[in-house]
């Protein structure tokens with residue numbers, strides 16, 4: 001296993017469709033860590049899918065659940081955590097992510113994000129007449145926040161999920177080796 005001895009938590013941030021959930025799962029496998037996804041955790045706790053939470057409690061209700069969940073998940077040891085794309089909007093989340101682990105920003109262009117998310121109905125913020133325009137606006141708003149918390153920025157436009165997971169492991173190994181010398 002390539003990244004077996006890498007210590008600590010790895011947190012994935014980025015917009016909807018960046019690949020946090022899929023790359024996070026692969027990264028956890030490669031590094032022998034337990035995988036968590038804050039959205040899946042929220043769904044498991046409430047027993048409903050995210051669009052239903054948005055419908056019943058609004059975005060504010062969802063964000064409140066997200067803060068509580070991220071507070072708990074960032075307190076764990078040796079995990080890979082895929083966050084939801086809007087997690088960085090909250091200062092408490094940003095602080096927890098930056099202080100409790102190594103943060104990887106998966107960057108992609110709004111066009112790529114649109115192509116990867118356009119057939120999926122489970123992202124309430126993209127159920128609009130102009131999802132591409134919404135992704136462009138979210139990119140402009142959030143890209144600085146992702147960069148603020150990130151230890152590593154990875155461009156996801158030209159590589160597959162597996163290639164990206166391996167690339168991240170190599171970057172983590174380099175950082176770890178430098179720290180140990």
Ligand SMILES: Nc1ncnc2c1ncn2[C@@H]1O[C@H](COP(=O)(O)OP(=O)(O)O)[C@@H](O)[C@H]1O
Pocket residue numbers: 014015016017018019020021022023082116117156157159160161164
């Ligand atoms: N680098 C990539 N190249 C092509 N497709 C990708 C890539 N990363 C993710 N995908 C696909 O995009 C979709 C959204 O990925 P997901 O992991 O759910 O993103 P996120 O959790 O960041 O919203 C999935 O169908 C996934 O397989």
Ligand SMILES: O=C(O)C1=C[C@@H](OP(=O)(O)O)[C@@H](O)[C@H](O)C1
Pocket residue numbers: 014015016017020021039050083084085086087122123124125
């Ligand atoms: O960007 C956002 O505000 C959101 C991203 C989603 O997660 P993904 O980034 O995994 O799609 C999910 O948390 C929710 O629909 C809100």
Ligand SMILES: [Mg+2]
Pocket residue numbers: 020021037039082083084
């Ligand atoms: Mg996800």
